[in-house]
Amino acid sequence: MIRSHVLICGGTGCTSSGSVNVKAKLEEELAAKGLNGEIKVVQTGCFGLCALGPVMIVYPEGTFYSRVTPEDVPEIVEEHLLKGRIVTRLEYKEGAEITQPGENVSLNDTDFYKSQLRVALRNCGVINPENIDEYIARDGYMALGKVLTEMTPDDVIQVLLDSGLRGRGGAGFPTGLKWKFAKGYENDQKYVCCNADEGDPGAFMDRSVLEGDPHAVLEAMTIAGYTIGSSQGYIYVRAEYPIAVKRLQIAIDQAHEYGLLGDNILGTGFKFDIGLRLGAGAFVCGEETALMTSIEGNRGEPRPRPPFPAEKGLFQKPSILNNVETWANIPQIILKGADWFASMGTEKSKGTKVFALGGKIKHTGLVEIPMGTPLRQVIEEIGGGIPNGKKFKAAQTGGPSGGCIPASLIDTPLDYESMAAIGSIVGSGGLIVMDEDNCMVDIAKFFLKFTVDESCGKCTPCRIGTKRLLEILEKITSGKGTLEDIDRLEELCNYIKANALCGLGQTAPNPVLSTLRYFRDEYIAHVVEKRCPAGVCKDLLKFVVDKEKCIGCGLCMRNCPASAISKTDYVAPGHKLPSVEIDPDKCVKCGVCMGNCKFKAISKQ
Amino acid sequence: MKTLAELQAIRDRMKDTVNLRSGSGSIRAVVGMATCGIAAGARPVLSALVEEVSRLGLTDKVTVTQTGCIGICRYEPIVEVYEADKEKVTYVKMTAEKARRVAEEHLQGGKVVEEYTIGAVENA
Numbered sequence: 095m096i097r098s099h100v101l102i103c104g105g106t107g108c109t110s111s112g113s114v115n116v117k118a119k120l121e122e123e124l125a126a127k128g129l130n131g132e133i134k135v136v137q138t139g140c141f142g143l144c145a146l147g148p149v150m151i152v153y154p155e156g157t158f159y160s161r162v163t164p165e166d167v168p169e170i171v172e173e174h175l176l177k178g179r180i181v182t183r184l185e186y187k188e189g190a191e192i193t194q195p196g197e198n199v200s201l202n203d204t205d206f207y208k209s210q211l212r213v214a215l216r217n218c219g220v221i222n223p224e225n226i227d228e229y230i231a232r233d234g235y236m237a238l239g240k241v242l243t244e245m246t247p248d249d250v251i252q253v254l255l256d257s258g259l260r261g262r263g264g265a266g267f268p269t270g271l272k273w274k275f276a277k278g279y280e281n282d283q284k285y286v287c288c289n290a291d292e293g294d295p296g297a298f299m300d301r302s303v304l305e306g307d308p309h310a311v312l313e314a315m316t317i318a319g320y321t322i323g324s325s326q327g328y329i330y331v332r333a334e335y336p337i338a339v340k341r342l343q344i345a346i347d348q349a350h351e352y353g354l355l356g357d358n359i360l361g362t363g364f365k366f367d368i369g370l371r372l373g374a375g376a377f378v379c380g381e382e383t384a385l386m387t388s389i390e391g392n393r394g395e396p397r398p399r400p401p402f403p404a405e406k407g408l409f410q411k412p413s414i415l416n417n418v419e420t421w422a423n424i425p426q427i428i429l430k431g432a433d434w435f436a437s438m439g440t441e442k443s444k445g446t447k448v449f450a451l452g453g454k455i456k457h458t459g460l461v462e463i464p465m466g467t468p469l470r471q472v473i474e475e476i477g478g479g480i481p482n483g484k485k486f487k488a489a490q491t492g493g494p495s496g497g498c499i500p501a502s503l504i505d506t507p508l509d510y511e512s513m514a515a516i517g518s519i520v521g522s523g524g525l526i527v528m529d530e531d532n533c534m535v536d537i538a539k540f541f542l543k544f545t546v547d548e549s550c551g552k553c554t555p556c557r558i559g560t561k562r563l564l565e566i567l568e569k570i571t572s573g574k575g576t577l578e579d580i581d582r583l584e585e586l587c588n589y590i591k592a593n594a595l596c597g598l599g600q601t602a603p604n605p606v607l608s609t610l611r612y613f614r615d616e617y618i619a620h621v622v623e624k625r626c627p628a629g630v631c632k633d634l635l636k637f638v639v640d641k642e643k644c645i646g647c648g649l650c651m652r653n654c655p656a657s658a659i660s661k662t663d664y665v666a667p668g669h670k671l672p673s674v675e676i677d678p679d680k681c682v683k684c685g686v687c688m689g690n691c692k693f694k695a696i697s698k699q
Numbered sequence: 700m701k702t703l704a705e706l707q708a709i710r711d712r713m714k715d716t717v718n719l720r721s722g723s724g725s726i727r728a729v730v731g732m733a734t735c736g737i738a739a740g741a742r743p744v745l746s747a748l749v750e751e752v753s754r755l756g757l758t759d760k761v762t763v764t765q766t767g768c769i770g771i772c773r774y775e776p777i778v779e780v781y782e783a784d785k786e787k788v789t790y791v792k793m794t795a796e797k798a799r800r801v802a803e804e805h806l807q808g809g810k811v812v813e814e815y816t817i818g819a820v821e822n823a
Contacts, residue, residue, distance in 0.1 A: 132746070154762040179766075179767040314744055
């Protein structure tokens with residue numbers, strides 16, 4: 095009998111922090127101690143707490159170890175797995191109440207997990223994604239069985255409509271409606287597509303679902319095939335996700351072996367198959383029409399809508415395209431019912447949403463929360479707040495297509511309507527947190543650089559417009575901007591928004607518009623006072639020496655790469671050596687002098 | 700090719716395995732595995748308990764786990780059985796043989812093996 099399971103995260107985050115070596119060492123130690131017959135090591139998908147990887151969880155106690163190194167493994171085996179003593183120094187327990195030392199802390203009591211509600215991520219970090227039996231043990235493929243044996247396609251659509259599920263890729267279109275349209279068009283061939291071309295900087299929830307629970311996506315796509323009358327599905331996944339691609343392929347092979355994909359699924363005569371298509375990582379290929387063009391073997395460029403994909407999609411046939419996270423919700427909705435799903439979230443935004451926390455936040459990672467959870471709770475409680483005692487300034491949601499939420503609106507609920515009302519979007523769920531050291535003009539510039547790089551070039555507003563936007567922003571951050579530039583920026587943004595061909599172009603100006611809306615004074619400081627309030631824009635910075643504080647040790651002089659620092663004649667009262675000064679013409683604004691000064695005599699202005 | 704019934708069979712077979720990860724066993728049998736416990740022979744007790752629970756098909760309701768020093772080293776090896784709403788039962792001076800009996804009579808049958816409990820041993 096296996097009395098204990100040790101789950102080790104094999105997601106991309108923990109793999110890069112070394113979980114593979116930890117797993118190898120653990121297996122070696124268990125074998126050496128003769129424990130391998132009673133303790134099972136399982137490699138799972140993402141637990142979400144990527145900042146603390148590699149992470150490991152030991153059941154039945156449910157002890158959560160973070161930042162485990164191969165050197166820690168002998169201690170865990172000897173102390174915990176053999177003697178039952180928790181290795182407290184490695185235990186993650188932030189926020190949990192501990193009544194006695196050495197007490198075991200359940201993961202669900204920690205700040206990071208206690209407000210989370212895991213639906214799309216329910217199997218991530220629980221099952222071995224490369225073992226179909228473990229998925230089945232968690233009611234996997236039961237929804238497909240139910241659909242094929244008890245439900246008509248219209249029943250399925252009705253359940254989805256009643257559940258209120260909306261697309262998790264960003265636009266939030268009702269999923270049931272999308273399927274209903276596609277079902278309505280008669281054709282000899284239809285297609286079911288999965289959008290796994292996750293491209294927003296900082297978003298990685300789709301990758302985690304594919305890595306942690308690939309069968310959920312396959313099951314949901316097969317349900318969709320039955321519902322709209324399609325026998326072929328495609329998953330368009332970026333080639334930069336090698337672990338996801340590998341696990342998807344394993345999952346597809348296993349599903350074939352069990353007859354859950356192929357000609358006669360579960361003996362019902364229903365036929366469906368899924369193919370993988372690897373994308374080369376162009377951001378525009380996450381746009382539905384561009385994605386389909388790319389699957390067809392052409393250059394990934396969008397095409398005008400209408401006709402919408404439900405009528406003429408992949409290979410000009412009626413098609414549906416849903417995002418990975420949307421798919422992952424569907425088997426649960428079928429099994430537990432529309433009412434269960436609709437009981438979570440808000441009036442118009444039902445269910446849960448996965449957010450990828452990144453930027454200036456303590457717990458970088460993945461969280462799944464009910465729709466409508468206030469941003470404050472996500473940042474302060476789940477995310478653990480801003481590191482180094484800094485102040486929260488803004489959060490960017492929806493990546494380059496979204497907008498920022500300023501500190502004054504930190505109590506805004508995270509749902510489709512509330513986000514739209516303040517000029518941002520839920521988007522795919524990237525949540526980048528910024529503190530007082532971030533310059534909002536610089537942030538807008540960062541996202542614009544991204545869109546300029548990623549614009550496919552097919553339509554002029556996007557190809558040339560975003561380039562001009564970036565140039566104006568560069569002019570402002572280099573101190574050459576004028577107030578007219580700000581007006582021109584705004585005008586151009588609105589023009590691109592109204593005239594670009596696809597979603598990429600239409601939303602590209604959002605980071606500029608929303609930073610202008612909430613941080614206009616920062617733009618004005620850049621152009622009028624030629625000053626960057628956050629001290630980020632190098633061209634506007636000046637490093638100065640406080641001559642009263644400088645003791646003349648010369649450390650900064652020796653470290654300056656540009657030889658911009660020299661001695662003066664001034665000796666401050668109480669000091670023995672003359673102070674130094676910085677020649678602004680020679681200074682390259684690297685900040686080395688400031689970092690080295692032990693007397694805090696150098697500051698940037 | 701699998702039918703729905705076969706799928707359900709796989710689910711039922713696998714459920715026990717995955718259930719361990721939700722820590723759902725309503726009875727917890729805890730073996731003292733500190734240095735003193737191991738020296739006194741706790742290792743074969745744990746193995747026997749684990750095997751027996753599995754053989755009797757109790758894995759969905761019983762979790763076998765270990766703990767550190769319980770504090771009464773002279774009575775090691777010790778097995779404690781926790782069950783919701785019931786008084787904790789402490790078995791002392793255990794052997795593999797005794798552990799098998801505890802599994803069968805107590806964990807499966809619900810009847811405490813009085814003669815192995817700390818109360819009985821102390822008064823003997």
